Amino acid sequence: MAGVRVGNRIIGAQAPVTVGWENIPKVEGGPLKRLFFTCFQPAMLFALIAFWFYAPNSIAKASTAIGIGVGFKLLLLGLEWLAPRHESWRLTWKELATDLFYVGLGFTVLRLVDSYIGDGAMIEAVQHVLSWDKFAWFMGLPLLLQAFLISFVFDFGQYWMHRGMHNWYPLWVTHAPHHYITQLNVNKGAVGNPVELFLIGLGVGGFFDFLPRAALLAGTFGLAVGTYQHINVRFNSPKWWRFLFNTTEHHSVHHSQDFEASRSNYSNTWIIIDRMFGTCVDGEAELLGMEGGRRMSIRETMVYPFSESWKAIKERFGRRVAMPAE
Amino acid sequence: MNTRLINWIWHVRGSLALAPGQTSEDALDRLDPLFRQTGTRHERAGDTLSFRKKDQPAQDKMSVFDEGTLRVGRGPTGPVLEYHLISRALLFCFLAPVLFLCISQVTVAVGKLQKPETEAADKAKKEADAKKKAAREAKMRLNPIDQFLGAPAPEKPSKKDKDKEDGDKKPSPTAAYVFAGIFAALYLIGRVLEDKMVKTLFRKRLLGT
Numbered sequence: 001m002a003g004v005r006v007g008n009r010i011i012g013a014q015a016p017v018t019v020g021w022e023n024i025p026k027v028e029g030g031p032l033k034r035l036f037f038t039c040f041q042p043a044m045l046f047a048l049i050a051f052w053f054y055a056p057n058s059i060a061k062a063s064t065a066i067g068i069g070v071g072f073k074l075l076l077l078g079l080e081w082l083a084p085r086h087e088s089w090r091l092t093w094k095e096l097a098t099d100l101f102y103v104g105l106g107f108t109v110l111r112l113v114d115s116y117i118g119d120g121a122m123i124e125a126v127q128h129v130l131s132w133d134k135f136a137w138f139m140g141l142p143l144l145l146q147a148f149l150i151s152f153v154f155d156f157g158q159y160w161m162h163r164g165m166h167n168w169y170p171l172w173v174t175h176a177p178h179h180y181i182t183q184l185n186v187n188k189g190a191v192g193n194p195v196e197l198f199l200i201g202l203g204v205g206g207f208f209d210f211l212p213r214a215a216l217l218a219g220t221f222g223l224a225v226g227t228y229q230h231i232n233v234r235f236n237s238p239k240w241w242r243f244l245f246n247t248t249e250h251h252s253v254h255h256s257q258d259f260e261a262s263r264s265n266y267s268n269t270w271i272i273i274d275r276m277f278g279t280c281v282d283g284e285a286e287l288l289g290m291e292g293g294r295r296m297s298i299r300e301t302m303v304y305p306f307s308e309s310w311k312a313i314k315e316r317f318g319r320r321v322a323m324p325a326e
Numbered sequence: 327m328n329t330r331l332i333n334w335i336w337h338v339r340g341s342l343a344l345a346p347g348q349t350s351e352d353a354l355d356r357l358d359p360l361f362r363q364t365g366t367r368h369e370r371a372g373d374t375l376s377f378r379k380k381d382q383p384a385q386d387k388m389s390v391f392d393e394g395t396l397r398v399g400r401g402p403t404g405p406v407l408e409y410h411l412i413s414r415a416l417l418f419c420f421l422a423p424v425l426f427l428c429i430s431q432v433t434v435a436v437g438k439l440q441k442p443e444t445e446a447a448d449k450a451k452k453e454a455d456a457k458k459k460a461a462r463e464a465k466m467r468l469n470p471i472d473q474f475l476g477a478p479a480p481e482k483p484s485k486k487d488k489d490k491e492d493g494d495k496k497p498s499p500t501a502a503y504v505f506a507g508i509f510a511a512l513y514l515i516g517r518v519l520e521d522k523m524v525k526t527l528f529r530k531r532l533l534g535t
Contacts, residue, residue, distance in 0.1 A: 143477055
């Protein structure tokens with residue numbers, strides 16, 4: 001495979017990757033279908049923003065956000081079933097059960113651990129030790145600006161954590177299991193070792209004081225943009241959307257079996273962060289995973305960071321203490 | 327004890343009549359491509375085909391099964407394909423509700439273990455928190471742009487909300503109960519669906535459609 005030069009890198013030399021928006025297929029079908037899959041993403045985003053901006057205080061609550069999140073994901077699962085992007089990514093019962101297991105861990109064990117040692121707890125400890133108050137001036141900003149900053153600052157942190165995971169072995173062993181998925185579906189974002197999911201969830205947002213409504217609006221960016229990273233549906237995303245936001249196309253390149261392609265598109269929501277740091281590759285890939293598409297079992301996913309770290313430590317230090325044979 | 331009484335949970339058994347005149351060799355030849363997949367090893371010995379899978383990709387049509395045997399035998403009306411397939415995914419899904427119920431109990435236990443802080447420290451912390459909250463609430467005002475656009479003004483939390491907020495700090499087992507229920511339903515769906523789907527897959531292959 002020859003690959004395509006993108007900046008200093010050759011993308012797609014090891015596994016097929018389509019580079020360039022002009023080479024990516026469009027949604028096929030009647031005018032109504034094309035209109036639906038062109039307008040769906042922006043319409044949902046603007047509708048959700050309008051909802052959270054104007055919803056009365058009695059409705060604008062975290063419980064409503066959870067309900068909307070579940071409903072939205074069910075809707076997207078329906079779209080995956082009706083109009084799959086790739087037949088080879090079609091959701092099977094086993095894939096659904098596996099994905100939901102990781103989602104379940106996130107909602108239960110991880111949440112419990114997070115409440116004690118997560119970013120919230122850490123920030124509270126730092127503020128307590130340094131007698132540091134929250135940045136209350138943040139609350140005086142317009143709601144949408146607050147929401148944008150919460151989302152962008154969190155994503156900026158995620159970008160560097162994610163990029164670090166692809167460049168530093170101790171972090172990579174926590175993230176590697178997530179790269180063994182061989183297809184993208186709505187709940188695939190939750191698949192991975194809990195240590196990675198804990199690390200990627202760390203943020204500095206807790207240092208700021210913001211209006212509850214701004215946090216709900218910021219969550220909307222995650223839901224109505226970030227969710228499309230892992231989904232088996234083709235959309236005709238508008239140009240401005242693809243320029244600003246991460247898409248299934250971008251994230252499929254990141255999950256490609258091609259090594260160079262997988263070292264791109266690190267952000268979660270704002271692909272513009274990748275554009276700022278030169279790691280964005282506009283394109284798509286269907287053949288995903290590692291080791292030629294080997295699927296990692298749940299058991300291996302759970303132990304992988306520890307077993308690989310142990311192997312690496314043994315390899316590095318084992319030789320030094322090994323006694324020569326008599 | 328007859329293990330069949332419990333192993334139906336993750337063992338799928340079934341049989342299919344072969345087409346009139348179809349030989350066992352022809353039947354297994356038609357099924358053979360299903361086992362030429364990444365992560366699958368298979369062996370044929372006479373009328374029997376056995377297989378084993380490891381880290382099979384999601385794209386494998388039989389990815390839900392990890393091992394099994396297919397044998398062409400004699401039925402009352404002619405030759406039949408008898409199969410016995412084993413799925414760890416089904417077993418795991420069957421056990422998952424137990425796991426989530428255990429997690430729910432651990433969550434409850436952790437909530438109970440949260441030791442109440444010493445009275446003096448508790449009082450000092452409460453006072454400091456109340457001061458911070460009061461200062462925060464005083465600053466909770468909408469930006470003029472948002473007022474112009476018509477966003478509802480933020481409400482100061484009522485006493486009831488504050489009590490609720492304090493109560494919410496305890497970890498809740500609800501999510502674990504919900505996932506226990508989801509996996510119980512998912513198991514029932516999977517046990518019926520995968521049984522039917524593999525039968526359909528074999529039938530289509532045998533008939534060559």
